[in-house]
Amino acid sequence: xxxxxxxxxxxxxxxxxxxxxxxxxxxxxxxxxxxxxxxxxxxxxxxxxxxxxxxxxxxxxxxxxxxxxxxxxxxxxxxxxxxxxxxxxxxxxxxxxxxxxxxxxxxxxxxxxxxxxxxxxxxxxxxxxxxxxxxxxxxxxxxxxxxxxxxxxxxxxxxxxxxxxxxxxxxxxxxxxxxxxxxxxxxxxxxxxxxxxxxxxxxxxxxxxxxxxxxxxxxxxxxxxxxxxxxxxxxxxxxxxxxxxxxxxxxxxxxxxxxxxxxxxxxxxxxxxxxxxxxxxxxxxxxxxxxxxxxxxxxxxxxxxxxxxxxxxxxxxxxxxxxxxxxxxxxxxxxxxxxxxxxxxxxxxxxxxxxxxxxxxxxxxxxxxxxxxxxxxxxxxxxxxxxxxxxxxxxxxxxxxxxxxxxxxxxxxxxxxxxxxxxxxxxxxxxxxxxxxxxxxxxxxxxxxxxxxxxxxxxxxxxxxxxxxxxxxxxxxxxxxxxxxxxx
Amino acid sequence: xxxxxxxxxxxxxxxxxxxxxxxxxxxxxxxxxxxxxxxxxxxxxxxxxxxxxxxxxxxxxxxxxxxxxxxxxxxxxxxxxxxxxxxxxxxxxxxxxxxxxxxxxxxxxxxxxxxxxxxxxxxxxxxxxxxxxxxxxxxxxxxxxxxxxxxxxxxxxxxxxxxxxxxxxxxxxxxxxxxxxxxxxxxxxxxxxxxxxxxxxxxxxxxxxxxxxxxxxxxxxxxxxxxxxxxxxxxxxxxxxxxxxxxxxxxxxxxxxxxxxxxxxxxxxxxxxxxxxxxxxxxxxxxxxxxxxxxxxxxxxxxxxxxxxxxxxxxxxxxxxxxxxxxxxxxxxxxxxxxxxxxxxxxxxxxxxxxxxxxxxxxxxxxxxxxxxxxxxxxxxxxxxxxxxxxxxxxxxxxxxxxxxxxxxxxxxxxxxxxxxxxxxxxxxxxxxxxxxxxxxxxxxxxxxxxxxxxxxxxxxxxxxxxxxxxxxxxxxxxxxxxxxxxxx
Numbered sequence: 017x018x019x020x021x022x023x024x025x026x027x028x029x030x031x032x033x034x035x036x037x038x039x040x041x042x043x044x045x046x047x048x049x050x051x052x053x054x055x056x057x058x059x060x061x062x063x064x065x066x067x068x069x070x071x072x073x074x075x076x077x078x079x080x081x082x083x084x085x086x087x088x089x090x091x092x093x094x095x096x097x098x099x100x101x102x103x104x105x106x107x108x109x110x111x112x113x114x115x116x117x118x119x120x121x122x123x124x125x126x127x128x129x130x131x132x133x134x135x136x137x138x139x140x141x142x143x144x145x146x147x148x149x150x151x152x153x154x155x156x157x158x159x160x161x162x163x164x165x166x167x168x169x170x171x172x173x174x175x176x177x178x179x180x181x182x183x184x185x186x187x188x189x190x191x192x193x194x195x196x197x198x199x200x201x202x203x204x205x206x207x208x209x210x211x212x213x214x215x216x217x218x219x220x221x222x223x224x225x226x227x228x229x230x231x232x233x234x235x236x237x238x239x240x241x242x243x244x245x246x247x248x249x250x251x252x253x254x255x256x257x258x259x260x261x262x263x264x265x266x267x268x269x270x271x272x273x274x275x276x277x278x279x280x281x282x283x284x285x286x287x288x289x290x291x292x293x294x295x296x297x298x299x300x301x302x303x304x305x306x307x308x309x310x311x312x313x314x315x316x317x318x319x320x321x322x323x324x325x326x327x328x329x330x331x332x333x334x335x336x337x338x339x340x341x342x343x344x345x346x347x348x349x350x351x352x353x354x355x356x357x358x359x360x361x362x363x364x365x366x367x368x369x370x371x372x373x374x375x376x377x378x379x380x381x382x383x384x385x386x387x388x389x390x391x392x393x394x395x396x397x398x399x400x401x402x403x404x405x406x407x408x409x410x411x412x413x414x415x416x417x418x419x420x421x422x423x424x425x426x427x428x429x430x431x432x433x434x435x436x437x438x439x440x441x442x443x444x445x446x447x448x449x450x451x452x453x454x455x456x457x458x459x460x461x462x463x464x465x466x467x468x469x470x471x472x473x474x475x476x477x478x479x480x481x482x483x484x485x486x487x488x489x490x491x492x493x494x495x496x497x498x499x500x501x502x503x504x
Numbered sequence: 505x506x507x508x509x510x511x512x513x514x515x516x517x518x519x520x521x522x523x524x525x526x527x528x529x530x531x532x533x534x535x536x537x538x539x540x541x542x543x544x545x546x547x548x549x550x551x552x553x554x555x556x557x558x559x560x561x562x563x564x565x566x567x568x569x570x571x572x573x574x575x576x577x578x579x580x581x582x583x584x585x586x587x588x589x590x591x592x593x594x595x596x597x598x599x600x601x602x603x604x605x606x607x608x609x610x611x612x613x614x615x616x617x618x619x620x621x622x623x624x625x626x627x628x629x630x631x632x633x634x635x636x637x638x639x640x641x642x643x644x645x646x647x648x649x650x651x652x653x654x655x656x657x658x659x660x661x662x663x664x665x666x667x668x669x670x671x672x673x674x675x676x677x678x679x680x681x682x683x684x685x686x687x688x689x690x691x692x693x694x695x696x697x698x699x700x701x702x703x704x705x706x707x708x709x710x711x712x713x714x715x716x717x718x719x720x721x722x723x724x725x726x727x728x729x730x731x732x733x734x735x736x737x738x739x740x741x742x743x744x745x746x747x748x749x750x751x752x753x754x755x756x757x758x759x760x761x762x763x764x765x766x767x768x769x770x771x772x773x774x775x776x777x778x779x780x781x782x783x784x785x786x787x788x789x790x791x792x793x794x795x796x797x798x799x800x801x802x803x804x805x806x807x808x809x810x811x812x813x814x815x816x817x818x819x820x821x822x823x824x825x826x827x828x829x830x831x832x833x834x835x836x837x838x839x840x841x842x843x844x845x846x847x848x849x850x851x852x853x854x855x856x857x858x859x860x861x862x863x864x865x866x867x868x869x870x871x872x873x874x875x876x877x878x879x880x881x882x883x884x885x886x887x888x889x890x891x892x893x894x895x896x897x898x899x900x901x902x903x904x905x906x907x908x909x910x911x912x913x914x915x916x917x918x919x920x921x922x923x924x925x926x927x928x929x930x931x932x933x934x935x936x937x938x939x940x941x942x943x944x945x946x947x948x949x950x951x952x953x954x955x956x957x958x959x960x961x962x963x964x965x966x967x968x969x970x971x972x973x974x975x976x977x978x979x980x981x982x983x984x985x986x987x988x989x990x991x992x993x
Contacts, residue, residue, distance in 0.1 A: 172778075174779065181696070205926070205951070206696065206922035210696065285928055289935050443770075449775050
């Protein structure tokens with residue numbers, strides 16, 4: 017079935033990607049976390065849109081990021097005739113409580129037998145989770161593809177305060193992530209960047225104009241309870257529940273995270289009144305986010321049904337860009353070596369502690385300090401490795417998709433893309449609404465120039481394989497492509 | 505049993521002018537051509553037997569010293585038992601209300617020197633006379649109606665005030681003016697936005713809701729360019745709130761630190777307009793809905809926390825803030841601009857003299873008054889340069905009120921948000937209700953904004969600069985902390 021006119025064909029599916037083989041490493045913090053249970057299920061939601069032979073497949077996945085092996089395994093599992101695996105866009109919600117899906121990365125813990133016999137961490141390898149999740153998602157894509165049927169879409173925008181800027185600058189211009197407390201507050205000068213509270217919504221309908229699903233695009237990663245040792249979709253679990261309670265149990269919900277490299281749901285000031293309000297409302301932080309998203313969606317939906325379009329132009333361009341890497345200097349390397357050596361020393365010391373006092377392992381999280389040291393050393397090691405790489409190859413690939421759907425557009429990137437770049441794209445985009453989709457790939461932070469000037473986690477050499485220059489190239493490419501697709 | 509000594513009184517007065525007035529808030533002079541909706545002054549009296557305050561929120565662009573002093577002077581007679589210094593006035597910053605700064609050609613600044621041409625409108629001093637009488641009536645009514653009651657408070661979020669300043673790739677900042685051409689140069693929005701809502705609700709002795717203080721970093725200037733009288737967003741917001749929470753609800757507005765925030769969007773404007781069209785509402789109604797939604801998300805949870813006997817202390821201080829130290833270069837630049845504007849002003853005057861029928865056109869006075877008032881705005885720089893030689897500080901009246909675990913902290917300025925966040929962060933209060941424009945304004949810019957310059961962050965905009973702004977923040981924090989000293993010890 018290939019449509020010849022602009023009639024939209026839409027298909028949805030949702031698959032469960034909660035790991036069945038346990039325990040797994042949970043991804044998202046420096047230290048290792050071995051899953052101790054399932055708090056709530058992980059999902060991948062798939063939306064296929066087809067028009068005049070063009071297609072896009074969106075996959076919103078409860079995971080911290082989309083590693084290349086995972087993305088490729090998903091694409092390799094697609095065998096539907098007429099479906100181009102390259103047109104599949106997979107984005108992460110950035111929940112910090114989902115299984116590791118990286119095979120090789122700094123601090124990518126593997127079932128781990130320390131060479132010197134210091135300790136063993138026995139988990140199901142990431143490869144097995146990748147295999148399982150990829151198969152589930154590929155089957156979901158197949159289902160959504162087969163289900164596609166004529167339907168319509170409508171879009172709108174409103175506001176919900178969710179993602180908050182987590183970086184602050186002191187009176188000397190030094191930036192810090194979090195850690196704004198009674199002691200540090202006297203040095204506080206300002207919140208470094210901006211916040212974006214827009215919520216972009218795409219709703220889909222069947223031929224009878226019944227609502228079938230929504231893409232909810234918010235500039236906030238799903239990391240309200242990011243430190244748990246349990247599997248969880250974080251606030252998207254409550255959000256899906258809340259949206260379905262209000263709009264129908266069969267509603268498909270596809271989360272996208274707009275540019276939010278420096279945003280999280282955590283507050284860095286006014287925390288006490290927030291906590292008090294949660295107590296008064298009898299809600300958790302995650303439920304609060306869910307309520308805000310659901311209320312926002314409900315403020316939009318009634319007004320866009322009059323605009324449901326069943327015939328729209330769909331254009332989908334994708335490219336693997338070669339972005340200039342963050343140009344590292346010998347000074348960066350020297351600094352990294354020093355830090356790496358310090359963490360390696362700590363790693364050895366932690367191992368020694370465990371050897372000297374095996375009873376430490378009675379603590380269920382005994383492995384946290386030792387893996388934290390290992391991972392931090394690896395993080396700095398990444399700087400050295402990148403410095404060596406840039407001598408011969410100063411670029412890094414980044415897969416980018418630009419999708420036009422009538423008057424709106426989707427622009428993906430694989431990163432945790434600082435908000436200033438996102439606003440640049442939104443300011444200059446010719447689309448009526450621009451759904452930026454970050455973490456349609458492996459991450460990590462691409463800092464704004466002002467963030468890099470202040471430094472701190474998320475805006476230092478070790479955090480940034482791509483620096484502000486690469487970020488600018490990406491924004492400019494995205495805008496060029498948006499112009500191209502939205503033109504005519 | 506504890507005796508309930510905490511008493512609350514509310515009153516509301518109409519301060520809508522009965523005849524055409526000078527409308528305050530833009531560079532060109534505006535004479536009001538109609539009354540779109542009424543202007544209000546809302547008075548809230550609170551006392552606990554040991555201390556008290558009467559707060560008055562006015563639908564005005566700012567509270568001129570003349571208005572404040574006249575109100576206090578009249579209050580001394582009308583309500584003799586109130587210390588006039590315990591009266592706090594703050595403005596919603598509607599840009600469609602009468603001017604309250606009397607015309608004085610000897611003063612610099614945008615508004616004080618008049619329009620530069622003869623215009624037929626109620627003289628400012630007449631409006632001051634009228635408004636001050638009405639405001640004092642409200643103060644007296646609130647004071648006399650105070651009865652035992654309680655308070656409860658909460659916080660939430662609403663996207664209202666948006667940052668209107670952006671920085672280009674060369675670090676140059678601008679207010680508004682972000683369009684297809686200029687967008688190519690856009691680097692980032694200069695500062696932050698604060699979408700927190702602080703709410704205080706008052707209840708009678710039977711725990712019935714009587715009124716609210718709605719505190720958010722948003723100025724009421726959605727339709728700030730009109731040649732009309734209007735409370736702007738607060739017209740619709742009051743209606744919406746009363747529709748949802750009771751027709752007799754008193755609604756008191758406070759603007760938190762929002763020097764560079766307005767309800768105007770810098771980007772996503774087409775999307776915003778489209779949503780308004782789809783909803784079939786005006787932007788003012790949209791903001792009213794957001795305000796009412798946020799109140800609706802807080803209020804239901806407050807009755808469980810009503811305090812009938814909160815701690816109450818009111819500090820009144822006047823601090824001397826260092827003025828924005830102007831240089832000879834600043835003066836030279838101001839002189840250059842003044843000279844250009846003087847030429848424009850004279851040319852506009854000449855046009856009118858040559859062709860008096862121009863005066864038959866509606867708003868004929870806009871170009872000439874725009875040039876004249878801009879010229880005086882720059883003249884202010886020169887006058888301030890002279891003043892700073894002998895007077896290196898400017899006084900600022902501050903009120904700091906502790907009410908249970910929360911605090912109200914006022915300042916007379918349009919205080920940039922970075923300072924507001926500093927105070928909120930370092931305040932020991934559970935919620936800090938900052939109240940800007942409890943005085944005559946104007947902008948007190950953040951250090952990062954003066955680096956970029958532009959309207960709001962340049963010598964002509966800033967009698968007090970970032971240094972004075974920091975001194976002010978430290979002073980406010982010190983005052984708030986002094987009210988928590990016992991708790992900290």
